[in-house]
Amino acid sequence: MKALRTIILAAGKGARMKSELPKVLHTVCGKTLLQYIIDIAKSIGSGKIFIVLGYKRDVVQMTLPKDATAVLQKRLLGTADAVRCTQKFFRGFRGDVLILCADTPLLRKTTVKSLIRKHKKTKAACTVLTMVVHNPDGYGRIIRDESGRVVAIREDKDAVGLERNIAEVNTGAYCFRSQDLFSFLKGISLNAEKKEFYLTDIIALLKEKDLRVETIETEDSKEALGINTREDLAVAGAVLRQRVLKELMDQGVSIVDPQTTYIDASAKIGKDTMIRPFTVIENNVTIGRECMIGPFARLRAGTRIGDAVEVGNFTEISRTRIGHRTLMKHFSFLGDALVGKKVNIGAGTVTANFDGKDKNTTRIDDNAFIGSDSVLIAPVRIGRGAIVGAGSVVTRNKHIPEGKVAMGVPAKVIVGGRKR
Ligand code: UD1
Ligand code: CA
Numbered sequence: 001m002k003a004l005r006t007i008i009l010a011a012g013k014g015a016r017m018k019s020e021l022p023k024v025l026h027t028v029c030g031k032t033l034l035q036y037i038i039d040i041a042k043s044i045g046s047g048k049i050f051i052v053l054g055y056k057r058d059v060v061q062m063t064l065p066k067d068a069t070a071v072l073q074k075r076l077l078g079t080a081d082a083v084r085c086t087q088k089f090f091r092g093f094r095g096d097v098l099i100l101c102a103d104t105p106l107l108r109k110t111t112v113k114s115l116i117r118k119h120k121k122t123k124a125a126c127t128v129l130t131m132v133v134h135n136p137d138g139y140g141r142i143i144r145d146e147s148g149r150v151v152a153i154r155e156d157k158d159a160v161g162l163e164r165n166i167a168e169v170n171t172g173a174y175c176f177r178s179q180d181l182f183s184f185l186k187g188i189s190l191n192a193e194k195k196e197f198y199l200t201d202i203i204a205l206l207k208e209k210d211l212r213v214e215t216i217e218t219e220d221s222k223e224a225l226g227i228n229t230r231e232d233l234a235v236a237g238a239v240l241r242q243r244v245l246k247e248l249m250d251q252g253v254s255i256v257d258p259q260t261t262y263i264d265a266s267a268k269i270g271k272d273t274m275i276r277p278f279t280v281i282e283n284n285v286t287i288g289r290e291c292m293i294g295p296f297a298r299l300r301a302g303t304r305i306g307d308a309v310e311v312g313n314f315t316e317i318s319r320t321r322i323g324h325r326t327l328m329k330h331f332s333f334l335g336d337a338l339v340g341k342k343v344n345i346g347a348g349t350v351t352a353n354f355d356g357k358d359k360n361t362t363r364i365d366d367n368a369f370i371g372s373d374s375v376l377i378a379p380v381r382i383g384r385g386a387i388v389g390a391g392s393v394v395t396r397n398k399h400i401p402e403g404k405v406a407m408g409v410p411a412k413v414i415v416g417g418r419k420r
Helices: 033-043 057-061 079-084 109-122 161-165 178-185 199-208 230-250
Strands: 004-009 049-053 068-072 096-101 126-132 141-144 150-154 168-177 213-217 261-263 279-281 297-299 310-318 327-335 337-339 350-352 362-364 375-377 380-382 405-407 412-414
Touching: 004 033, 004 079, 033 049, 033 096, 033 109, 049 057, 057 068, 079 178, 079 199, 096 109, 096 178, 109 126, 109 168, 109 213, 126 199, 141 161, 150 199, 150 213, 168 178, 178 199, 199 213, 230 261, 327 337, 375 380
Parallel strands: 004 049, 004 096, 049 068, 126 213, 261 279, 279 297, 297 310, 310 327, 327 350, 337 362, 350 375, 362 380
Antiparallel strands: 096 168, 126 168, 141 150, 141 168, 405 412
C-alpha cells in the first residue's frame, strides 16, 4: 500500500474569533481544535504528520505531540502557501498526502478513512471531501460541469450569481498524490482581492491538464463545520458534547439528562455509574463503577474516583483521589486531597488547600468520618477511622491520629478515642 503522510494547516490567526489566543487553541469539550485533528491523523494510521504554524507559533508548538513536525509559515499568504512550506519534506516522497484544516473538529475518523479509500481506489490525482449544507456562506463552492464532474472550487468571496446557491461545499480535507500536489501548487497565482494563494485553485489547474479529481461527500451536513467564529465554536461544542455522552452511554454509563450534562472528551467513567443533571466533568477525570454523581457536581481536572462513590449536590472536587465507597453527599469542596475508602465527608466540609501561595495536600485515611461544616486546613492529615466533630477547624500540619476524635475551633483531640 502507498505511504500516507498528513499536513495539518494551522497557521491562521482566526481573526473572526476576536481573540488573543490562536484559533486552533480554542477548546471544545476540553480539547483544542488542533488536537481533534491530530487525533484523527493518528487514528487513521498516517505516517509523518506535518503541522503548519504561523500566528503565535511558539504558543501552538508547545501543545504539539513530539512525533509531529512543526513547519513555519512565515507570512500568512493563504492555504496554498501553507502547503508549499512543507515542500522540502516531500522531496522524493511517492505516496499520498492527506491535507486537513485544524479548524474542523467535528470531522470523523471514519469519514477521513472513506476519503482515503476512495482516493486510492480511483487513483485520482486529488480527492476532495465535500459536504452539503443548508447555508454555504463562507465555504468554497464545488463547481461541476454538465456531466457532474468537479471542475473547480470557487471561494465564497469570488462566487457570483447562481454559484452562490451551490449547497455542496469544500470541507478543507483532501487527499492528493504527492507529486501532483507539489507540482501543480506552483501554478497557483495570487488571488488579487484577498492577497492570498488559495489551495482550492489547484482543482481547476488539475482539470486543465485532464488529471482526475474525485469527490466524496460527508454523511451529515455538520461534520466539517469550519470554526471561524465563537458562535461556530459553541455549535461544534454542542455536537461534540452529545457525541461524548453517547459514547459513555454506549459503554454502560447512565446520563440522566444529556441536555444539562457537560463531560470533557477525555473523561473515563465506569459501568453502571449514574451522572445526574447539571454535572460538569472536566479534563482527565476518572470515575469508577456504580458511582452516583450529581446533581450539580463539578469534578475538575485530575480527579480520580473509585467504585461505588457518591458525590452529591453542590460539590466541587479538584485534583483529588477518592477511594471506593466514600460518600460526599452535600455541598462540599475537596481540593488536592487524598481520600481513602469508606470515608464520610459531611455536608459543608471544606479543604482549605490554598494558603495564598501554595496548594497543599489533605489526607483523609480509610473509614474516617468528617462531621458537617468542618474546615481542614492543609497540609493536614486525618488518620484511619478518626472522627472530626461537626463545625471543627483542623489547623495546618495537624495529624489526627488513627481512631481518635477531634473537635472544636481549633480542633483538639479528645482523650478516650472514638465513640461511634
Ligand atoms: C477554507 C477553504 C474553503 C473551505 C473551508 C472549509 C481555501 C482557500 N478555502 O476556507 O474552500 O470551504 O476552508 O472550512 O483553502 N491557514 C494557514 N495559513 C494561511 C491561511 C490559512 O495555515 O495562510 C490554515 C488556517 O489556520 C485554517 C485553515 O488553513 O486551519 C483554513 O483557513 P481559513 O482561513 O479558515 O479558510 P476558510 O476561509 O475557512
Ligand atoms: Ca475555516
